[in-house]
Amino acid sequence: MTPDAYYYISMVYFSIAGLTFFTLSLKGYNTYKQTRYIEASERWNKIKPLQYILHALHIPPYIIAAYWYLDAYLEYRNGVQDI
Numbered sequence: 001m002t003p004d005a006y007y008y009i010s011m012v013y014f015s016i017a018g019l020t021f022f023t024l025s026l027k028g029y030n031t032y033k034q035t036r037y038i039e040a041s042e043r044w045n046k047i048k049p050l051q052y053i054l055h056a057l058h059i060p061p062y063i064i065a066a067y068w069y070l071d072a073y074l075e076y077r078n079g080v081q082d083i
Contacts, residue, residue, distance in 0.1 A: 006073035007047050013066030015060050 035043045 003073060003076045006076070007071045010066045010069035010073065013062045013069065017062035017066065020058050020062065022050065024059075027055070027070070028052060 031047055035046050038046070
């Protein structure tokens with residue numbers, strides 16, 4: 001794999017993390033709008049907070065992977081410049 005591929009892979013992982021955060025926020029906002037005027041007991045059946053937790057748990061691994069690939073790319077780039 002070429003060193004530039006590490007940079008592009010890290011950008012893809014950052015994009016996936018950002019897209020996941022955006023869709024989670026959008027889903028939360030839409031659910032808030034739909035459940036604003038219903039009873040509290042009915043709200044728990046409609047909100048399903050476990051889905052939001054599971055959705056949010058996808059974000060940190062993508063950020064970690066993106067950082068790892070970006071760090072590998074920057075380490076290679078700095079090593080090439082030192083030679």
